[in-house]
Amino acid sequence: MRYTAREAFFAFRRSPLLTGLSIVTIAFALYTLGVFGLVWLNIERVLEGAEERVEVVAYLRDDTTAEESGALMREVAAYPEVDSIRYVSREDALARVREEFQEYEELYEDLDTNPLPASLEIALEPGFRRSALVQDVAARISRFPFVEEVRFGEEWVRKLNFLQDMSLFLGLVMGGIFAFVAFVAIGATINLVVLAREDEFAIMKMVGATPGFIARPFVLEGFTKGVIGALVALALLVATFSVLERRVLTLEFYSPTEIAIGVALGGVLGSLASILSLRRHISRW
Amino acid sequence: MVRFENVSKEYPKTGFALRDVSFHVRRGEFAFVTGPSGAGKTTLVKLVTMEERPTRGTVRVSGFSSDRVRRRDIPMLRRRLGIVFQDFRLLRNRTAYENVAFTMEVTGAHPEEIDRTVPRTLATVGLGGKADHLPAELSGGEQQRVAIARALVNDPFLLLADEPTGNLDPRVSLDILRVCKDINLRGMAVLFVTHDRALLEHHPEARVLELDDGAIVRDTAADSAA
Numbered sequence: 001m002r003y004t005a006r007e008a009f010f011a012f013r014r015s016p017l018l019t020g021l022s023i024v025t026i027a028f029a030l031y032t033l034g035v036f037g038l039v040w041l042n043i044e045r046v047l048e049g050a051e052e053r054v055e056v057v058a059y060l061r062d063d064t065t066a067e068e069s070g071a072l073m074r075e076v077a078a079y080p081e082v083d084s085i086r087y088v089s090r091e092d093a094l095a096r097v098r099e100e101f102q103e104y105e106e107l108y109e110d111l112d113t114n115p116l117p118a119s120l121e122i123a124l125e126p127g128f129r130r131s132a133l134v135q136d137v138a139a140r141i142s143r144f145p146f147v148e149e150v151r152f153g154e155e156w157v158r159k160l161n162f163l164q165d166m167s168l169f170l171g172l173v174m175g176g177i178f179a180f181v182a183f184v185a186i187g188a189t190i191n192l193v194v195l196a197r198e199d200e201f202a203i204m205k206m207v208g209a210t211p212g213f214i215a216r217p218f219v220l221e222g223f224t225k226g227v228i229g230a231l232v233a234l235a236l237l238v239a240t241f242s243v244l245e246r247r248v249l250t251l252e253f254y255s256p257t258e259i260a261i262g263v264a265l266g267g268v269l270g271s272l273a274s275i276l277s278l279r280r281h282i283s284r285w
Numbered sequence: 286m287v288r289f290e291n292v293s294k295e296y297p298k299t300g301f302a303l304r305d306v307s308f309h310v311r312r313g314e315f316a317f318v319t320g321p322s323g324a325g326k327t328t329l330v331k332l333v334t335m336e337e338r339p340t341r342g343t344v345r346v347s348g349f350s351s352d353r354v355r356r357r358d359i360p361m362l363r364r365r366l367g368i369v370f371q372d373f374r375l376l377r378n379r380t381a382y383e384n385v386a387f388t389m390e391v392t393g394a395h396p397e398e399i400d401r402t403v404p405r406t407l408a409t410v411g412l413g414g415k416a417d418h419l420p421a422e423l424s425g426g427e428q429q430r431v432a433i434a435r436a437l438v439n440d441p442f443l444l445l446a447d448e449p450t451g452n453l454d455p456r457v458s459l460d461i462l463r464v465c466k467d468i469n470l471r472g473m474a475v476l477f478v479t480h481d482r483a484l485l486e487h488h489p490e491a492r493v494l495e496l497d498d499g500a501i502v503r504d505t506a507a508d509s510a511a
Contacts, residue, residue, distance in 0.1 A: 003390045203374050206334070207435070208364035209391035210357070 007217035022185040026229025029178035034237045036171025043164040056122045056152045064146040083123045187277030211282045226270020230263040292342035302328035304499040315469045318478040320496035367436030367444045371451035373428045375420040381431045382416040426457035443474045
């Protein structure tokens with residue numbers, strides 16, 4: 001252990017520039033991933049909020065009788081996707097509009113006839129709030145003859161879903177590119193160090209050091225670079241986040257657990273890069 | 286201990302380096318391996334350390350057999366051998382003490398054990414007073430003594446010396462031979478590879494294995510060998 005700890009920072013001293021490059025690229029990889037991850041996370045929160053409100057509204061024709069709407073309610077309530085169902089009469093609808101848009105009160109004051117249709121507001125079970133399923137329920141309800149129109153918040157949910165997928169994809173691709181550069185930089189550092197110490201490794205091999213023993217300081221060094229890179233990325237993310245939050249809107253940041261996972265990911269990336277580029281040399285040890 | 290059974294080694298480009306070589310070095314024995322350059326001495330050393338495997342035949346070293354040994358066991362074999370080279374192969378930026386301690390470190394020895402063993406081993410090769418010197422501050426003979434101390438420190442069963450006097454003048458060469466003889470007197474087997482026939486006269490009781498063109502042409506222990 002003494003040996004591993006002492007030798008691990010050989011490259012830091014030997015080639016500070018290449019070491020710095022390794023750390024910066026790992027930081028970029030994780031920062032990119034982190035930024036798009038934040039986008040994903042915040043869209044997810046919006047969608048979760050939206051899903052609470054995802055409901056299908058069926059507007060009924062004005063000539064629908066109480067029996068007909070009662071039968072419809074019983075039938076739709078039996079759908080497995082449906083959580084609850086509520087009948088909004090034409091009077092209720094008008095009252096609600098009056099309350100919600102008090103500024104325009106005079107518009108409704110002297111209406112002779114109520115222009116609003118009666119409707120059924122159908123809330124779905126939590127598991128059925130994704131757009132394809134909502135669409136399916138809406139299609140079934142629209143087949144009833146006295147249903148005038150069916151509406152559901154489908155379009156913007158789909159757009160947000162797409163944006164979310166897109167940010168995940170971009171984060172992985174761009175993060176992956178930086179991660180690849182980080183791998184190359186770490187590999188180059190290792191090649192340099194191995195070349196500089198070839199005699200030493202030959203001696204170690206002769207006196208019975210295992211390849212694992214020779215490799216250990218390199219892996220520790222890679223791990224350290226990864227963790228430092230992750231901390232740099234975290235600092236950048238916090239800075240970016242606070243600027244955005246001040247300028248734009250309330251956003252959600254990563255939880256402590258997610259931050260810990262991100263830092264660990266940096267360590268894993270660094271170690272993995274070391275192990276991969278060592279394999280070539282280890283076969284000769 | 287070390288047993289070669291009908292060992293041949295052929296290299297793809299240069300052909301046979303050893304042909305049908307058989308011998309057995311016993312516990313506590315002192316044996317010279319001699320012969321002109323190109324006779325196969327270096328190949329023999331590499332077969333003992335299992336850096337190379339024989340093309341035909343079997344090399345057995347301690348409990349390890351060349352036809353069964355796994356790659357990952359080879360470090361364990363090397364820990365049981367003490368190897369000394371012509372060019373010393375010391376770490377330049379480390380003191381005599383650190384060079385010897387390093388061998389114990391890489392095999393995972395306890396720090397206290399290292400602190401106990403290294404001074405004793407340096408004293409064995411007559412370098413007790415120079416533990417803090419870097420290789421550059423030591424003479425060739427002294428550097429080779431450090432290398433021998435390094436070979437001894439893990440208490441191997443065999444000291445394998447590959448042309449240990451090749452870079453040293455005759456007087457110092459005799460010193461090194463004397464150190465090896467002392468080590469042998471303590472019960473450790475010594476395989477002393479040298480092309481310097483003059484050295485053999487200074488240890489007439491030792492066994493001599495003479496190689497020429499990859500074959501053993503003389504073995505002074507042949508009469509009694511099983």
